[in-house]
Amino acid sequence: MQQPIPDRRSFVFLLRVLRGQAQVDFLPSAPAGLVFTVALCAAGWEYGVYGLCGTALGTATAQTLGVARDRVTTGLEGFNSCLVAVGFAAFLGADHLSTALLAAGGCMVVTVLTGAVGALLRPWHLPTLTLPYCLTASAMTIAAPGFTHAWHHGAGLAALARPAAGRTALTWTDLWHAFFANVAQIFFMPQWYVGALFLLGIFVADRRLGALACLGSAVGIVASWLLGAPATQIADGGMGYNAVLVTMALGGVFLATGGWSLAYAVTGAAAATILTSAAAALFAPSGGHTFTWPFVLTTLAFLVAVPAFPRLRKAGAPDLVPAERATPPAAAA
Amino acid sequence: MQQPIPDRRSFVFLLRVLRGQAQVDFLPSAPAGLVFTVALCAAGWEYGVYGLCGTALGTATAQTLGVARDRVTTGLEGFNSCLVAVGFAAFLGADHLSTALLAAGGCMVVTVLTGAVGALLRPWHLPTLTLPYCLTASAMTIAAPGFTHAWHHGAGLAALARPAAGRTALTWTDLWHAFFANVAQIFFMPQWYVGALFLLGIFVADRRLGALACLGSAVGIVASWLLGAPATQIADGGMGYNAVLVTMALGGVFLATGGWSLAYAVTGAAAATILTSAAAALFAPSGGHTFTWPFVLTTLAFLVAVPAFPRLRKAGAPDLVPAERATPPAAAA
């Protein structure tokens, strides 16, 4: 008996959405996306719903606007809207109708921005990374206190940055909490067990990227500990999530894994840890958040410099092709 | 009897200056420029003088530096210097000699920046819009309090952004005041009757763009009312002027008017309304103003993304050609 077409189309769309979830960590893998959804639900079922609906809305918007098919099938049109939806839920409050409506609008606008950033970076063959999401989420969270229907937190967050204070010595508990929370904070979640689930999802799809995520988390902890960041900030993952993403991107996703690229990735991860503090101070007076700006800026700078350094070699074609290649056309149809 | 050459040259120059005034709203039309000058004088005769002198100085600087002739004849070298001069008058005080001298310098520098922004955006075939003016006016107003001869307002404006407060319900008077003031605030003026004159000028030159300006003003009011912006801010046009410009630019100036481009323009206008609040919060701690940054950033992002969306079609050639074509060469000679 032939499978009815509508069901098949829904199933194909669901696969695209799950791949979109997984692309937050550079993985065009539906199983990883499934584990990521479980991880989001472990932090709060509403985050799981926001994540799925956001990815679905972004993917659908891209399809409606006629974006190139291979971008849609590999989930490259879903990860920015996933982060926008979860980010709006985390920072504006998941239980307000206004947040849901703004997140829906944000998921459509971020699709336009994905096209814009892609076109802007094309002359240098650079990937968009999460730059469209950073732009959308920063604009919305900075704008929100100016609108009484969007802001439900009383006083705004705008404040001058103050020097760090408090305990800097790390306990054993801080250490292993930080190790997992660094992976969870990519999705704004501070719980270690949520991070453990995300890490499991990465390993399910790609063991090499899983190892790089672990390396990045370790670099983030060591760098921020050496610099003397407050222990609570290290333990909840707030200092290290950019290092995780930078290490994955430079160590294996966009550069061929090897001694030189690993050294390059570790240098980038340490730089991103410093940028995490700089971004916090820069955004503080306007009430903005750091999001993944340090990851985006560090990775784009380190990638665009690659042609100047003959020791480094790009992985495959310049754009997100490794990810796209990992999805056989048959499965993506 | 043959017309004397000097008079004819003065008349040609005057036409260029009036077209420069009108190009603030994308119109290469001397009659519209004349109505705009009347509108500025209705807000205060000194603003009319600043506007005319600023446009003239910018146009003359471009001629002296040898800028391509079709840019000068269509007024494309005058609208940024017009806004710089009126902006300096509005924010530094029109009745100080220092303001006049700084405005003169600003009009020359903005001509250089027009060349710079044009060259920077050329690889993506993007228009400069009012970006040169935004750069010049932001730099000057943020720098001014550091100079005792340029700043006459006592304490500076630097302050942390505070959440919105006050009445959000709109009265009928708020509504129609906002509708016209949204057009006036493009030139920093909050009076509804000044906006009505500007709108008249747009309709004189191009009824389609006039309709788009009305649509944009309505979108700005609805979006900021739904979001819960303070009613006084909506009524004086401060929340909606970017929406007017975005709707004109995306709905008919740079994209071919149609269902998809109108939907695209309305989405952009709503995004620009949110960006208006974000820009205010971002500039607040350094004492800067929003100017037309939200319009510029939204329109450039939405335009550069167009090639990724096959449903959308650019109007004519990529640059400001529609405007340039509207001026027959004979009239411009």
Next chain:
Amino acid sequence: MQQPIPDRRSFVFLLRVLRGQAQVDFLPSAPAGLVFTVALCAAGWEYGVYGLCGTALGTATAQTLGVARDRVTTGLEGFNSCLVAVGFAAFLGADHLSTALLAAGGCMVVTVLTGAVGALLRPWHLPTLTLPYCLTASAMTIAAPGFTHAWHHGAGLAALARPAAGRTALTWTDLWHAFFANVAQIFFMPQWYVGALFLLGIFVADRRLGALACLGSAVGIVASWLLGAPATQIADGGMGYNAVLVTMALGGVFLATGGWSLAYAVTGAAAATILTSAAAALFAPSGGHTFTWPFVLTTLAFLVAVPAFPRLRKAGAPDLVPAERATPPAAAA
């Protein structure tokens, strides 16, 4: 007798390092670099050591990564790391081990950023100037208060900008102090005699550039005096060092010296003086410093606009070729 190879290699490397010092002022000249080192030591021996070690580390990193040889031999890979090292010493405290380690890391990262900025600006044939250093130094100084092991100054520097106050009339001592200090502040030093030594170094290598530096310093003083900047700020060189660099860059390094380019350079120098105040107000709330951002932004904008103005002519090829040509291949081997 044949010269032993290791000694010769050390001597070649030392020449590269001294040229790197001198390239801060656009000079590929080892003698000028030697005088600059003496000038830094006159301000404090630790600054001389930081400068030499920083230039050496940046040059060595570039060699290790396989950067094109002519960039290394002419010192183009050393001047950003020189400024990074001296800047870290000046702003984080030269006598802390943490500063030395962070400066070493910064010198390596700035080499990557030099490659990145070079690639980003290539489509417009623009030089990197000191942009890589501005990025690195701004990120580090803004991030530093967030790290207890990097920050030893008690309270952070984040504060809202306040309008200028105090004496604006210049004494004769203010005037000649400012004239020399404007050259010294390029390296963050406020002493007039340090500036006199730097100026001597410039004249040793290139009398035309020396004259342009003097012109730029004068323009910076006149512009900030006319605008009413506080006399103490003018006297310590804080208002005029960007004008010195802009005048050298536009008046003779990247444009052919002539009437039009001198007028262009003086306009740029005045604009950079205003930007110096704007940058201070923009960075104040996050505790950042102005560094040479006004010079970099003004010069890049004025250079990228050049093709639009037929009256202006680039000097030789678009990149730093004049500098590179000045070093005969034999000496650089």
